[in-house]
Amino acid sequence: MKHSLFSMKALCFFTCLxxxxxxxxAENWGHWxxxxxxxxxxxxxxxxxxxxxxxxxxxxxxxxxxxxxxVIWNEKVFVVTAVSVGGEAVPSAGGRGGSGRGSFxxxxxxxxxxxxxxILCFDKDSGKKLWEKTSTDATPHQGVHSTNNFASASPCTDxxxxxxxxxxxxxxxxxxxxxxxxxxxxxxxxxxxxxxxEGSSPTxxxxxxxxxxDHEGPSAIFALDKMTGKTIWKTDRDEPTxxxxxxxxxxxxxxxxxxxxxxxxxxxxLETGKELWRCGGQTERPCASAVAMGDLVFVGSGHRxxxxxxxxxxxxxxxxxxxxVAWSINRDTPDIASPLLSNGRLYFHKGKTGxxxxxxxxxxxxxxPASRVPGLKSIYASPVAAGGxxxxxxxxxxxxVLKDANQLEVVATNSVGETVDATPAPVGNQLFIxxxxxxxxxxx
Numbered sequence: 248m249k250h251s252l253f254s255m256k257a258l259c260f261f262t263c264l265x266x267x268x269x270x271x272x273a274e275n276w277g278h279w280x281x282x283x284x285x286x287x288x289x290x291x292x293x294x295x296x297x298x299x300x301x302x303x304x305x306x307x308x309x310x311x312x313x314x315x316x317x318v319i320w321n322e323k324v325f326v327v328t329a330v331s332v333g334g335e336a337v338p339s340a341g342g343r344g345g346s347g348r349g350s351f352x353x354x355x356x357x358x359x360x361x362x363x364x365x366i367l368c369f370d371k372d373s374g375k376k377l378w379e380k381t382s383t384d385a386t387p388h389q390g391v392h393s394t395n396n397f398a399s400a401s402p403c404t405d406x407x408x409x410x411x412x413x414x415x416x417x418x419x420x421x422x423x424x425x426x427x428x429x430x431x432x433x434x435x436x437x438x439x440x441x442x443x444x445e446g447s448s449p450t451x452x453x454x455x456x457x458x459x460x461d462h463e464g465p466s467a468i469f470a471l472d473k474m475t476g477k478t479i480w481k482t483d484r485d486e487p488t489x490x491x492x493x494x495x496x497x498x499x500x501x502x503x504x505x506x507x508x509x510x511x512x513x514x515x516x517l518e519t520g521k522e523l524w525r526c527g528g529q530t531e532r533p534c535a536s537a538v539a540m541g542d543l544v545f546v547g548s549g550h551r552x553x554x555x556x557x558x559x560x561x562x563x564x565x566x567x568x569x570x571x572v573a574w575s576i577n578r579d580t581p582d583i584a585s586p587l588l589s590n591g592r593l594y595f596h597k598g599k600t601g602x603x604x605x606x607x608x609x610x611x612x613x614x615x616p617a618s619r620v621p622g623l624k625s626i627y628a629s630p631v632a633a634g635g636x637x638x639x640x641x642x643x644x645x646x647x648v649l650k651d652a653n654q655l656e657v658v659a660t661n662s663v664g665e666t667v668d669a670t671p672a673p674v675g676n677q678l679f680i681x682x683x684x685x686x687x688x689x690x691x
Contacts, residue, residue, distance in 0.1 A: 276672045276679075279316040279401035279448055280629070284494045285538045285588040286670070291633040293678035295648045297689045299664035304677065304690040305374030306663075309367070313398030314627070314668035315448070317679045317686060320404045323377065323423060324369045324688075326681055327411050329397035331360040332384070361386045362397055366411040368425060371677070374688060378425035385416050388436050391444030394627070394642075394668070399446040401492075401669075403456075408473065410456060414445035418458060420476060429476040434469075437462040440488035440532055448492040450504075452517055455479060457504055461489035468493065468506060470520060480520035486510050487532075491585070494537040496544055498560035505544050507533040512546040512558065524562040526572060528554045535581040535595070536629075538588040540608050543573055549582035549597060557611060574611035579604050589632035589651055594639075596626050601641060605655070614653040622647050622660045633673035640667050644682060663687050 280286045294302045311330030318325050363384050368377045387397055400412045408428060411419045417432030437445050439462050447459040451473060458469040466484040471477065484506075491507035495517065502517040509532065511525040530552035537546045539560075547555030555576050562571030579602060581595035588594075593608045601623035605614045620639060628640040636658060637649040644663045650656040669681035678689040 274675050275321065275406065276317075276319045276674050277404045277406065278318065278450065279403070279492070279670055279672075280494075280536065280538075280585065281631070281672075284450075284536075285540075286585070286629055286631045287587070287589050288631065288633040288673040290675075291673040291678075292676050293633055293673045294676075294689055294691050295634075295636055296659045297661045297663075299662065302689055302691055303663075304372075304688040306685045306687045307369060307374045307376065308684060309681070309686055311363070311365070311398070312396040312683070314396055314681070315398055315401040316669040317672050317681050318402050318404055318409070319371060319672055319674045319679060320406050320409075320423065322371045324371050324679060324686070325366060325402050325404060325409050326369075326686055327364075327366050327398045327400070327402050327413070329413075330363045330365060332363055333360050359387050359390065364398065364411075364413045364416050366402060366409070366419070366421065368409075368423075369686065371674075371688070374686075380421060380425050380427070382411055382413060382419040382430070383416050383432065388415065389438065389444070390442050392442075395444035395446065397444070399444065399668075401448040403449060403451050405451050405473070410449060410451070410473075412449045412458070414447075418449065418456075418471075418476070420473070428474075431471065431476045434458075434460060435464070437488075438464050443488070443532075446490040446534075450493045450495060452495045452502065452504070455517070457493045457495070459489065459491070459493055459506060461486045461508065463487055468504070468515065468520070470504075470517070482515060482520040482522065484508065484513075490532070490534040490583075492536045494539060494544070496539045496560060498542060503560060505537045505539070505546065507535065507537060507546050507548065509533055509548075512537070512556065514544070514558075514560065524558070524564060524566050524571070526556060526558055526565070526567045528556060528567060528575065530554055530580075534583045534585075536585040538586050538593070540588055540591065543608070545586060545588065545593060545608065547580045547586065547595070549580040553577045553580040555580040555586075555595070555611075557608070573609075576606075576611055579617045584626050585629040587630040587632055587637065589637065592651070592653070594630050594637055596630075596639075600624065601626055603639065603655075605653075615655050618655055620647050620649075620657070627668040629670045631671055631673055633678075638671055638673070638678070640671055640680070642666055642668060646671070646680075
């Protein structure tokens, strides 16, 4: 009887421990697309209504410019920024091309400013700044698009370390208390298409951190030891500039790294870096990152063309035109904002127009016609899902909240009153929004 009672108590203890651990994990958002890479917070219940004052628990000013999304671990929120220390803060390559290297229109060049590349840490509940670190001071070698900046890659964290990636300025690993552990500033200098600037984010995968490096020069993808920064493998890529972020998926007990690309969407073996499969059909200057469900991974792009494909992870070699492409569509596909995959539904925006599609992920068939959502037009932030709702955020600072359903139903329209390019982060009963000038904590 005593043995039985002890067993029951032990079972209860371990059940509570597992429940606590699951909830602790659910309260974290360590990557710009959340814990599963699909942009879903399964246990978060943030408000659906707010303004620049209503349901704003706190807001803090962020120096400089940045559109990397906030990441959250336990009671800490991390953001990156680039602060000009003289001259022009964000040289522009123009809205539709440009000559790059700091050009302000055709034939006129502006000097690039010396810039401090920073990571900041805030208390999740109060907004108090806990620490601020300058990773490096440098003068960028190349300008950016008029809507881009020098801190557009999102940080990531595994709860032990936080990683700030500034592209050509390097990757920096800190403890959660802000102590520098290691840095890698030897990747070289990216030369991006039309001088539009950089923006792909790294991804943590077990004991590795995956670093994308696609540009107009020699492109590659790296796997580094996340504890030391040393290169585990490097795989060359015949790809031009790409602003998407790697997705880690698992099939048949093995993990793959899926990466978009102008030439092909591809998958690599996480342990070795060996290419497993590829599929052509993508469009120019891809930005959207992949999402996954079951044995399918979904990759698309939508600039100067349209393509979105559902690829079977079991494929090998060139799978274009084979049964390993479950379905594909060639209309209204995602461009800058990445798709959201929630409850078997794929949500994505056509280009920068705000035209929203919602399709069945298994079949590619639409749940409703591609629709314009009132209040949204130009969109860089990716949609997120939490609490049975979908949050769509436009560059104007407006967030339209929809029901996560097979029908289009607008629940609320909100604004923080300033430009938003970063993807919001839902955690618990809070939603963190990185605006052009402030970090907002939205909470009842």
